[in-house]
Amino acid sequence: xxxxxxxxxxxxxxxxxxxxxxxxxxxxxxxxxxxxxxxxxxxxxxxxxxxxxxxxxxxxxxxxxxxxxxxxxxxxxxxxxxxxxxxxxxxxxxxxxxxxxxxxxxxxxxxxxxxxxxxxxxxxxxxxxxx
Numbered sequence: 001x002x003x004x005x006x007x008x009x010x011x012x013x014x015x016x017x018x019x020x021x022x023x024x025x026x027x028x029x030x031x032x033x034x035x036x037x038x039x040x041x042x043x044x045x046x047x048x049x050x051x052x053x054x055x056x057x058x059x060x061x062x063x064x065x066x067x068x069x070x071x072x073x074x075x076x077x078x079x080x081x082x083x084x085x086x087x088x089x090x091x092x093x094x095x096x097x098x099x100x101x102x103x104x105x106x107x108x109x110x111x112x113x114x115x116x117x118x119x120x121x122x123x124x125x126x127x128x129x130x131x
Contacts, residue, residue, distance in 0.1 A: 001030040002102040005041040006113040007131065012063040013055055017112050017131050032072040033105055035080060035097035042067055075101055090123035091116060102126035
């Protein structure tokens with residue numbers, strides 16, 4: 001199961017959508033797979049949420065600890081870089097890395113970013129679960 005930053009952030013801060021994602025993932029008992037930029041992208045999202053006063057600094061700090069505790073398998077860029085480039089007209093390079101990883105691993109992609117999911121369903125070849 002490949003999880004993108006949008007789904008992870010929803011679980012970490014948490015949101016009602018994040019609770020549904022967590023329940024879904026717990027029911028599957030599957031290891032989470034992520035591209036190498038995943039933790040930095042999540043950290044950037046937490047920073048943005050604190051700057052907009054959507055979450056406290058303490059909540060963000062706790063979320064960072066929870067992020068590490070997710071125990072995701074991190075995959076190197078080299079595995080997906082060519083496919084990321086092929087997807088350049090459809091999705092951002094960051095989003096393409098999630099889609100490409102799901103394709104390479106023959107895994108399902110979990111996201112809460114509906115716009116990305118729509119584009120990925122057209123451009124990609126991986127099953128996508130959208131929350």
